Amino acid sequence: MSGPLVVLVGPMGVGKSTVGQLMAERLGASFRDTDDDIVAEQGRTIAEIFVDEGEPAFRAIEKAAVRRALAEHDGILALGGGAILDADTRALLAGQRVAYLSMDVEEAVKRTGLNAARPLLAVNPRKQWRELMEARRHLYEETATAVVATDGRTPEEVAEAALDALELKEA
Ligand SMILES: Nc1ncnc2c1ncn2[C@@H]1O[C@H](COP(=O)(O)OP(=O)(O)OP(=O)(O)O)[C@@H](O)[C@H]1O
Ligand SMILES: O=C(O)C1=C[C@@H](O)[C@@H](O)[C@H](O)C1
Numbered sequence: 001m002s003g004p005l006v007v008l009v010g011p012m013g014v015g016k017s018t019v020g021q022l023m024a025e026r027l028g029a030s031f032r033d034t035d036d037d038i039v040a041e042q043g044r045t046i047a048e049i050f051v052d053e054g055e056p057a058f059r060a061i062e063k064a065a066v067r068r069a070l071a072e073h074d075g076i077l078a079l080g081g082g083a084i085l086d087a088d089t090r091a092l093l094a095g096q097r098v099a100y101l102s103m104d105v106e107e108a109v110k111r112t113g114l115n116a117a118r119p120l121l122a123v124n125p126r127k128q129w130r131e132l133m134e135a136r137r138h139l140y141e142e143t144a145t146a147v148v149a150t151d152g153r154t155p156e157e158v159a160e161a162a163l164d165a166l167e168l169k170e171a
């Protein structure tokens with residue numbers, strides 16, 4: 001299988017970046033995050049891109065960034081929370097090892113509620129998160145080869161559960 005060792009998907013704040021780095025350390029692999037790629041390439045934050053150009057323009061930038069990362073990266077790759085909205089991106093993920101990190105709404109509000117860096121949750125985090133998940137849950141599930149619940153688990157426990165679920169051995 002070519003492409004990344006593992007692709008992580010899931011909603012904002014579920015721990016893709018945190019857990020992805022831990023998984024990479026455990027596997028002796030490198031870590032890459034498409035949100036970071038976009039910020040580096042654009043020279044502005046994700047929130048600034050949303051404000052300057054709107055969500056559709058951000059999604060186009062994101063789609064290109066994900067395609068590039070899937071082609072280039074062979075370690076752990078975290079995708080932005082909304083990357084799976086794009087049908088071409090979902091098609092590229094077919095045949096990849098994809099872990100969906102999940103959490104319930106109360107955990108989501110705890111992790112993201114006060115963080116203005118996430119423009120889609122800036123006004124009413126609980127309501128916005130519920131609506132996002134209603135629209136996206138099936139897309140995360142259909143893309144994933146493993147689903148890993150993160151509620152009540154530390155990032156280390158989530159990393160271990162994900163490696164177990166994916167049947168990957170530590171270095
Ligand atoms: N299992 C966990 N338990 C408690 N807090 C966690 C856990 N995993 C991550 N966090 C915390 O939740 C916050 C969000 O984590 P992180 O930035 O890794 O999420 P993300 O999925 O990458 O989000 P985004 O899609 O917005 O990039 C951070 O403050 C992180 O420390
Ligand atoms: O879930 C989303 O739509 C997003 C998640 C983040 O990773 C960022 O890509 C951005 O804030 C949008």
Ligand SMILES: [Mg+2]
Pocket residue numbers: 016017018033035078
């Ligand atoms: Mg992240």
